[in-house]
Amino acid sequence: MILYELHLGTFAPADQESSAYAFAADKMEYIAGLGFNCIQLMPTAEFGGIWGYNSRQLLNVHGPWGSATELRRLIDRAHDLGIAVLFDVVLNHGSSKKNTLWNLDGFGPDNCGGIYFEGEKDTPWGKRFAFHKAEVQDYLKQSCRTWIEEYGIDGLRFDSVHNMPWWLLQQLTAEIKAHYPNQILIAEITPENPAVIHDAGFHSCWLHATHFDSLKIMKKCDGGDDPNRRLKMLKNMVAPHGFPNIGGVHSVLGSHDQIGDRHDGKSDGHGTHRYYVSRLGGRGNWHARAQCRAWYAFQNCFRGLPMTFMGSETLQEDWWHVDHHHRFNWGLAEGPDIHAAEMRLLVTASNKLRVARRGLTVDEFKFVHEDGSNTVLAFLRGASAEEACLCILHLGEAQWGGSDYGINTGWGGGVVWRLALNTQAGEFGGWDASATTEATADGSGKIHISVPKWSCLIYVPA
16 A cells, blocks of 8 residues: 545645535545555544544544545545545544533543543543543444444554553454454554554554654764664665564655644744655755655655655645645645646656555565665565566765666676666656666676666666
8 A cells, every 4th residue: 555644624725624525535536646545534533623633522523524424425436546545543532622522421520531531641632531441442442443334444543552551452453353354453653663563463553763764864963974874774664673564654754743733833943843845955956856756766665555644745845734824735736836746746656666566565675785885775675577676775966877886686697677767767857867777787686877866766677
């Protein structure tokens, strides 16, 4: 799966937010056209607050965006286009404001919240549900079953599971798997821990570290200034330690957590919650655009599940929020902006290659070339000629023309390798003939190719 994360309320223009479900249904062709085959919707259950992570009613759809029928139509439309749908569920706490569950029984000394919350502690976002009660456990389980049975979704992403009891997670995943074996279950846990897969029963885990390690490399800080540490971080992105093949959800360019900001772009005092292109110099900066393209294609070479937050595919700038100025920019998505068009072309080509080339999704990988001084890393995905991909990442200003750079392929001599993707191709905003289109491996299994600056190249056996 190639995931596209979106917030339905701001995917729609402000004047159409009240019909956000219907609006999104009409825009599924846009997402399908980019080559994404899965959408991960930020919370759609009734919530307080602004982003959806302050639950009120776990069995009801968020009314301000439209009706349950319209949400079902959105899911049906996605399925018609071959797009799977994942819901983001928030079972770790509930809202204390305008929530009919709060003090439902009229019992609320010391703001305990009544029968749904009493005996539990507060979190930074709201009070935890009373997990020790069988009735509350059943309520949480039934909320998951509601989305699966009544809406026909394909999986669930569980928010902040480190704020839930481990035994309850095991119960939830076991029961869902028993009743719905085809559902994918994704957990967000901090700090990231493969035990959430191996012991708690999830299929995959959000890996925030991928994004932050990429920034360390780009900013040359916190180890990113050391050639060996850079390669180590890059290799761990390709195959995260302890996580199985689909065990990690990667979002190098950032998820809503890294891009979203509730405080006018200054939530952490440094204004670092931004779209990735803005972190690197802005969409008007050629290097920033090239770097975003390289990182995007590199992510599609990882073991695991790649994910992109809405707007990254158009090089949207600044930060995301629910106000009028920082919503999804349809002018970039459907307008004539050349930089947006180039990035969309790259995203589409990269996504379609990942879907078409089985080697980019199987378990096999092998690092075959490491050049720390120039930050060049090459690795093989897939084991046979029909599926193999030679992925080459170059993060630096140096470049080699005239087929001057030798890359180990990990295969024998005589194999002809054909260029399948070049993030510095002219159509994407680079330049024509920036990379060698075909190369034959010498007796040592090495190909000699042109390698452009700030690029990701993918070769396949001809």
